[in-house]
Amino acid sequence: MKYVEVNLICNPDSEIITDVLAAQLSDIGFESFVKSNTGLLAYVPEPTFSTEKIDTLLQNFFLDAEIGYSFKTIEDRNWNEEWEKHYFQPIVFENKCIIHSSFHRPGGDYNYRILIDPKMAFGTGHHQTTGLILKEILSMDLQNKSVLDMGCGTAILAILASMCGADPIIAIDIDEWAYQNALENVHLNRINNISVLCGDSGLLGNDMFDVIFANINRNILLQDIPAYTKVLNPGGKLVMSGFYREDIPVIHEKCVQYGLTYRDFSEMENWVAVVCEK
Numbered sequence: 001m002k003y004v005e006v007n008l009i010c011n012p013d014s015e016i017i018t019d020v021l022a023a024q025l026s027d028i029g030f031e032s033f034v035k036s037n038t039g040l041l042a043y044v045p046e047p048t049f050s051t052e053k054i055d056t057l058l059q060n061f062f063l064d065a066e067i068g069y070s071f072k073t074i075e076d077r078n079w080n081e082e083w084e085k086h087y088f089q090p091i092v093f094e095n096k097c098i099i100h101s102s103f104h105r106p107g108g109d110y111n112y113r114i115l116i117d118p119k120m121a122f123g124t125g126h127h128q129t130t131g132l133i134l135k136e137i138l139s140m141d142l143q144n145k146s147v148l149d150m151g152c153g154t155a156i157l158a159i160l161a162s163m164c165g166a167d168p169i170i171a172i173d174i175d176e177w178a179y180q181n182a183l184e185n186v187h188l189n190r191i192n193n194i195s196v197l198c199g200d201s202g203l204l205g206n207d208m209f210d211v212i213f214a215n216i217n218r219n220i221l222l223q224d225i226p227a228y229t230k231v232l233n234p235g236g237k238l239v240m241s242g243f244y245r246e247d248i249p250v251i252h253e254k255c256v257q258y259g260l261t262y263r264d265f266s267e268m269e270n271w272v273a274v275v276c277e278k
């Protein structure tokens, strides 16, 4: 099938803008994205392509940015592969943990080597919120702790938790594509103590956890903090990200309302992760 390549020029050309743009374009049928020097190259099957839909999306774009575009029709290629090769580079945390894709062959001596083939699921370690929780995991004692990874995306957090000794682990994502990708990545890393489920906090209830990671967004977290609290063991930790520093007070208030003690937060480019304890 022929594809249309849409070249979106973003001003400013920031990661937040291109991430949000890619997410919104995927809602109107775009399948793959490659970061360019000036914004984003986005690919859509020719029959799905509509300038009207793109214009409406850009008119309603909620972040402060000027975005223009041009387009051309091109022959079919393996878009996921293209996207991964261009967009996802190996990344190292605290000199202890490297995350790379199965087509990378980086050397170096690291305690933890995580293979992620992200396809379209969120979680390569490059987003600030993922990085904040990965660092949190590296600083925790997870030996034999039961862990829940809510909104697991690629399952990157669950995989590192498993490598750090956590057991057993449940990883949940509401998105079918993320669920499938999480299963693939768990398999790729030869991990056998992570159960991956497709759904939301409605799946919780039968198991209790020592640690819960939830990197989703402010509104889902506010809605689901009561459900997370119910399945957190006394003394257990809830680590949340996916929101900004200015959202901390409202998250804090909800946690206290449900009997959690607010412990700490870390920050990267205005994104934060907070740690609460039951």
Ligand SMILES: C[S@@+](CC[C@H](N)C(=O)[O-])C[C@H]1O[C@@H](n2cnc3c(N)ncnc32)[C@H](O)[C@@H]1O
Pocket (backbone or CB within 6 Å): 121, 122, 123, 124, 125, 127, 129, 130, 133, 150, 151, 152, 153, 154, 155, 156, 157, 172, 173, 174, 175, 178, 199, 200, 201, 215, 216, 220, 242
């Ligand atoms: C910001 S990504 C985080 C991915 C990964 N955990 C990481 O840290 O990189 C959020 C994920 O939450 C999922 N999600 C959104 N709403 C959800 C919900 N109500 N319950 C479970 N997962 C949800 C999305 O599909 C997405 O994969």
